[in-house]
Amino acid sequence: MRREGPGRGHGDPAAPRAPVSVPLHEIEFRTSHASGPGGQNVNKLETRVEARWSIDDSAALTPEERVRLKVALGSRIGPRGILRVTSQRHRSQSRNRGAALERLRSLVAEALKARKERRATAPTRKSEEARVAEKKRRGRIKRLRAGGKARLGGEDE
Numbered sequence: 001m002r003r004e005g006p007g008r009g010h011g012d013p014a015a016p017r018a019p020v021s022v023p024l025h026e027i028e029f030r031t032s033h034a035s036g037p038g039g040q041n042v043n044k045l046e047t048r049v050e051a052r053w054s055i056d057d058s059a060a061l062t063p064e065e066r067v068r069l070k071v072a073l074g075s076r077i078g079p080r081g082i083l084r085v086t087s088q089r090h091r092s093q094s095r096n097r098g099a100a101l102e103r104l105r106s107l108v109a110e111a112l113k114a115r116k117e118r119r120a121t122a123p124t125r126k127s128e129e130a131r132v133a134e135k136k137r138r139g140r141i142k143r144l145r146a147g148g149k150a151r152l153g154g155e156d157e
Helices: 063-072 093-112 125-146
Strands: 027-032 048-054 082-087
Touching (some): 082 093
Antiparallel strands (some): 027 048, 048 082
16 A cells, blocks of 8 residues: 655645646737848748737636736736737747747746745854954044044954
8 A cells, every 4th residue: 555645645735736838729929020030031921929828817827826927927917917928039930939939938937936935044153253353444444544543453442
């Protein structure tokens, strides 16, 4: 009989979820004329691709993931909750479409990656001593600059 360890049960809400995959059917692609490489092609064809994904309407996200995405990608998300990514690097529309999709997926994956919580640590004794010694040195310099009489040499001022 196999036992499941903590956090491995199927119904455990604390268990980490599989990475979110952005469903292709939820992404809207728009094309337009691009600047950049393409020669005469750039004037005739719409090679620039904009991938648009509505975060608010997506069935692939939990409410917590929606909040995390909006915090992490706030400047890229419009007022209607749509994440926009464009690509015009390549000469062909199909390559730009692939590049825009890849960038959208990597942005979402990076934004949803679990961040390590920062643990506060106390400064070491050596760093405290160095800080105090530097403060004393700077104070001595300022006293000399002001014309005061600074004692030179002593550690215990």
